[in-house]
Amino acid sequence: MTTFSKDDVKYFADFVRIGLSEEDKGNFSAQIADLIESVSNLKEVDVTGVEPMTHPVPMINILREDQPKDILDREKMLASAEDQEDGLIKVPDIL
Amino acid sequence: MTLTSKTAAELQALLQKGEVTVTELTNETLKTIEKTEEQIHAFIHVAKEEATARAEQxxxxxxxxxxxxxxxxxxIKDNIVTKDMTTTCASKMLEDFVPVYNATVMDKLEAAGAINVGKLNMDEFAMGSTTETSFFGNTLNPWNTDYVPGGSSGGSAAAVAAGEVPLSLGSDTGGSVRQPAAFCGVVGMKPTYGRISRFGLTAFGSSLDSVGTFSRTVEDNALLLGVIAGEDDNDSSSSAKQVPDYKAALTGDIKGLKVAVPSAYLGEGVDAEVAATVKEALKVLExxxxxxxxxxxxxVQYAPTTYYVISSSEAQSxxxxxxxxxxGYHTENAENLEQAYFRTRQEGFGDEVKKRILFGTYAMSADHHEDLYVRAQRIRTLIAQDFDKVFENYDVVIGPTAATTAFKLGETGGDQLVHYANDVLAVPANLTGRPALSVPCGFVNELPVGLQIMGKHFDEETLYNVGHAYEQATDFHKRTPAIREGN
Structure with missing residues (x-):
């Protein structure tokens, strides 16, 4: 039986900066334990000497000239931000 | 016959000759949408004003x-960005988000003269197979509103099935075009990875994602793919291969076509009546x-868990x-930057999304990266090699699109065995980058069944021709849900 504690949930949630309630932690601890259990079947497969597949269609070195184009409108983009000042996105205090 | 019950090809004939004006058709369409939405809720946003203005133009x-x-x-599925029109991914996180640019597929549709009539409902960030994880409420299946339309592109499939639009776009990371197409009795294509630009498609699993196409006939689907396929400077993974004339491939001649039917595709977990329906379809092809x-x-039995590890890992990134x-969404409850990140995501993401991010983070963490994520990538290679071998001797691989017909609302597909069987059918096309088409092939208890035709890389032409030949020999695509009567 795989266990994945509430502390485990918090450990990984902190990495990706997702806040969770105590109730969330309990729910995800059970759900993720189930997931880990179900993907354990991958351990049955002999993968000796098999290359990992990172891309479904082989492609090599797709390059183009590094020229700026289709510049998006700065004002319009800034309008999507919660807060802005002098053309910059304003964020809450760091500390 | 009303305008909204016509196919895109039929409408084209009328519009090009000027027998119907674009404004007449658009008004008729918006009226149908207004009436139908009360019953199925396929749209998150109906672009009434924009569509009307564009029609006049x-x-x-x-x-x-x-x-x-x-x-x-x-x-348009609401995870495809539309300039100056909200693109929510069915998430609170993007509830009011208005993109400043168009996805490449939107530019292509516009250049072809199409009218975007609105944004379609989906599972939040395309994570789900019922459209029930949408922040904006679920969509109902036009064939029976006690059932889900499938997902994640549930709105795209339901809107076409209900006669609101003849064509729609969806996205397919692990069956999200084909399964709802099957559940709603319409045609759905997930083309080869790279056939359609992903620029402006909100990324979920970048090595799996593809834009896909919905229609009521194979001919219409071929027409739509022909418009939106092709190389794009803004997506380095888009293919430079020339886009063929898909419509010209619809000869209806499939004499000598070699069809492989994997034993697992009609085996454990697949509903007996669905399997029997698909066997009948194979007889038609014979x-x-x-x-x-x-x-x-x-x-192939490892495909579901391989997919789950890879898609969650890519999603968390x-x-x-x-x-x-x-x-996007911004928390009101933060005193500093750190809190802003935590609380914005806590309040903005739904549970399914959080679960997948957390699992993906686990799979990508230093302790599990090699033994879970990289191992899944190696098994992905083995799965792809299995298919490569089959395609040395066969033109297409055929099976059901989904293991069952549509699920009842609130019952996410029944037991684990059914889930597994569904994923065995759905995810190999994404893991291997191959194209796969779902066409209607019958009914079980008055709910549609889909036939899945998977092909060689960049051989959408054969899939369309097989689908077309089958369609010509049967009349399942002509049946319409009762909801469309009187439209």
Whole structure:
């Protein structure tokens, strides 16, 4: 039986900066334990000497000239931000 | 016959000759949408004003400037960015997000003369198979509103099935176009990875994602793919291969076609009546000259968990961009930057999304990266090699699109075995980058069943031709849900 504690949930949630309630932690601890259990079947497969597949269609070195184009409108983009000042996105205090 | 019950090809004939104006068709479409939405809720946003204005503009266009989708209404899954029109991914995180640019597919649709009539409902960030994880409420299946339309592109499939639009776009990371197409009795294509630009498609699993196409006939689907496929400077993974004339491939001649039927595709977990329906469809193909043989795919039973590890790992990276600072939902309850990140995501993401991000983070962590994530990538290679071997001797692989018909609302597909069987059918096309088409092939208890035709890389032509030949020999695609009567 795989266990994945509430502390485990918090450990990984902190990495990706997702806040969770105590109730969330309990729910995800059970759900993720189930997931880990179900993907354990991958351990049955002999993968000796098999290359990992990172891309479904082989492609090599797709390059183009590094020229700026289709510049998006700065004002319009800034309008999507919660807060802005002098053309910059304003964020809450760091500390 | 009302305008909204016509196919895009039929509408084209009328519009190009000027027998119907774009404004007339658009008004008719918006009226149908208004009436139908009360019953199925396929749209998150109906673009009434934009569509009306565009129709008037198109009616002024000179006859020689009319593109191949001139005046045709199209619905767009709400994870494809549309300039100046909300793109929510069915998430609170993007509830009010208005993109400043168009996805490449939107530019292509516009150049072809199509009219975007609105944004379609989906599972949040395309994570789900019922459209029930949408922040904006679920969509109902037009064939029976006690059932889900499938997902994640549930709105795209339901809108086409209900006669709201003849064409729509969806996206398919692990079956999200094909399964709802099957559940709603319409045609759905997930083309080869790289056939359609992903620029402007909100990323979920970047090595799996594809834009896909919905329609009521194979011919219409071919028409739509022909418009939106092709290389794009803004997506380095888009293919430079020339886009063929898909419509020209619809000869209806499939004599000698070699069909592989994997034993796992009609085995454990697949509903007996769905399996029987698909076997009948195979007989139809045989009567048209195809040769069907059973084959084995030794690693396909590992496809679901391989997919789950890879898609969640890619998702946790892709979704890290939603921080609430540059765009999208922003928490009101933060005293500092750190809290802003935590609370924005806590309040903005739904549970399914959080679960996948957390699992993906686990799979990518130093302790598990090699033994889970990289191992899944190696098994992905083995699964792809199994299919490569089959395709050395066969033209297509055929099976059901989904293991069952549509699930009842609130019952997410029944037991684990059914879930597993569904994923065995759905995810190999994404893991291997191969194209796969779902066409209607019958009904079980008055709910549609889909036939899945998977092909060689960049051989969408054969899939369309097989689908078309089957469609010509049957009339399942002509049946319409009762909801459309009187439209």
């Amino acid at each position: 198109l009616d002024q266009a000179p006859a020689d400037a009319r593109g191949p989708l001139f005046g045709v209404p199209v619905g 009567s048209l000259g195809a040769v069907c043989e059973e084959v084995e795919l030794p690693h 892709n979704l890290s961009r939603f921080d609430g600072l540059r765009y």
